[in-house]
Amino acid sequence: MNFYDRRKWVWNNVQQSNIKRVTAKRATSRRRFTYTYRFRTPEESGGGLHDVCKPFFLSTLGYDQKSDSAIMRCLQSAPSDSLNPNSDQRGKHVPNNKLDQIKIFAHIFRYNPSVHHYRREHAPNRLYLPSEITIKDMHEHYVQNIEKISIESYGKCVVAKNISFTVLGSEECEECKKFHEHKKTHENGSDIKDCEQCLNHDHHIKRRDETRIAYKSDVEKSLLDETYFYSSADLQKVIMLPGMPGEKTSAFTRRIVAFNETFASLGQTKTKVTALWHEAISGRNASDIASTFWNFFKQHLRDKKHIVIAQLRT
Template identity: 40%
Template sequence: MDPSNSLLLVTKKCKSRKRRTLSTPLDARKKAKKNEKRKEYYVKPPCSVNCRRKCISHIDENRRIQINDEFWQMSWDEQRQFILNNTQRLNVKRQTNRVDVSARKNSYTYHMKNENGTIFQVCKPFFLTTLGFKPSNDKVVQNTLNMSVNQLTFTRDMRGKKPSTKKLDRTKIRLHIESFHPSISHYRREHAPNRWYLPSHLTLTYMCKEFNKDNPNFECSYDVYRNVLKDLNISFAKLGHGECEICGSFDHHEHTKDNLQADCTTCNSYSCHKDRANKSRDQYRKDANMLNRDISDVCYCPIYPENRLIQ
């Protein structure tokens, strides 16, 4: 074994570097991770008995556990919407300090429903501890309300969703590839019409250079051009020989090409097919002789295999 390669097979702690094989599927691992996180946000002790809102008398412990379970079964967006629907931002009613000195601009009210659907105003510690947060940790409430100022719904988290500045508009590349007129092969019936083919004298390097020459301000690498060509399902494969369906099915017929029977339907169909093919081939030769340039330069005509060129 090469010593340089052996260093890549171990970690910094000199343990063998190998990919972990997990027996549980991904969905089960995500669910287990979510349940593990929920253990940290259990229902914490409520406010004291001396609370002037009398929260304990309105919302019992079983109802608090039910709200906590439903809250942590919600998605991230649904949790923020729940907080937004059950909190309210109000202006400060009475300033104890000078207005220009006071740092407090708003006050907040919190509400919860009991098992009968009646809405009660509760204190801040009761609201936070029911959801599983610490009574002094209102960061989740502040963030949700700050994201939804003067809105009925909160502003969704857009992290990771901003379009990349380096992403190219591949429409120009597609139009450039289609300008070479890819066509369906006459010799690859099993691929038609899903796969298209370009003339064999073209190369991907030539096409990419021509595109960069025509669009100097558009940065396009060879790999990007190749990926767009692959997405369009266009190939440069050299076309092979093939038979049509009628000729292919006649090969399995009991009669041969030299012994056609007049009273056989399959033989008559094959004979008419060959007559039409010969007439088309003769007309094709006449049209080829009328051209003053190589027939391979005509993009709309199929390119003949090399060993079957017109003599």
């Protein structure tokens, strides 16, 4: 039987009645009821109820003969005039201090956490907030305007949504970062020459050096031939607007994500052209990025015969 069926069986086989008389010995007793314990015989024997003693009843059910607490809890779970005991309430109790996480999550997303530009491919589920915002500031605003909770409870909700507070603008190349962790495995004297990951990193460094040489070569070419235009392009990290360092109240307003594609010319004429747009205008998929290049060409490079756009990684 499950928990409720066991309780119901005991309820139907133990009769509770008021004590009939109070003797001199029971004058100071706190006992208010008399209990009659019964077992039902098989149907072929009549199926009637037969009274048994309390020790026999407890031992038959596997309880300690000297402890009737399990039986008493069952009988006290509902009034004696009730037909059935109360249902099982285990796991159904709602604590008075249970947090309303929906309200906390809604408050957290008022700060508009977003996927970081440099980690879209490898960490698409990780969200980031500007470095000037802290959990302490967010918690204080929540307590002052919504309800009072502990900072630990608020922090758990932030962690549950996979949100980080990290400055990522100048993060290390992922290939190099992986290699720095990998090279620790060679501290025990293992051979580096046959390590595939070490060879891949050497190739990565070689390509980096070749890229830098080509980058410098383009700078020199731009000085010799004016019909060529050499530039570098890079999609910068997203900008959270409004951004007012030192003004705490600005962090609590509804923020919007702005994107920034920057074109920096090479050579003596150092010019930068920036394409700015926000999420209400468009996103940052392939066609959106291509449109920034197309508008850059039309507005700034009408007289150039040859255009070279490079992206310097690492």
